Amino acid sequence: MSEPYTHVRLICSDDGGLNHRYEIRVSTFVAFDVDPGRRAVTRNPTKDQAEEIAKKIAKSERDRTGAPVWK
Template sequence: MPEPYTHVRLICCDDGGLNHRYEIRVSTFVQFDENPGRRSITGHPSKKEAEEIAKEIARSERKRTGAPVWK
């Protein structure tokens, strides 16, 4: 099964006033395939399986960063 992959972007937020900062956006992607025939070749999970993988990644990131629990 293919591994999730991460994309990182660095964005300069400078409004010309007092706010001079950088924003770091980190996105993790879990690919899925809803076509069972193609999925057997690509090894991608189904949409439901990808959702569970994504939720587990989100839980571990929330724990790592100390972010508040979702409601």
């Protein structure tokens, strides 16, 4: 099964005024495959399995950062 992977981007927000800052965007991706035949080769989870994996990662990150829970 493929593992989740992370992409990190650093974005400079310097509007020429008083707002000088960097935004760090961290995205974690969980690949899935909807084709059963291809899934047997790629070993990727189903869409539902990937959603459960993503929810576990999201909960872990919310707990780690103290971010609010969404509805």
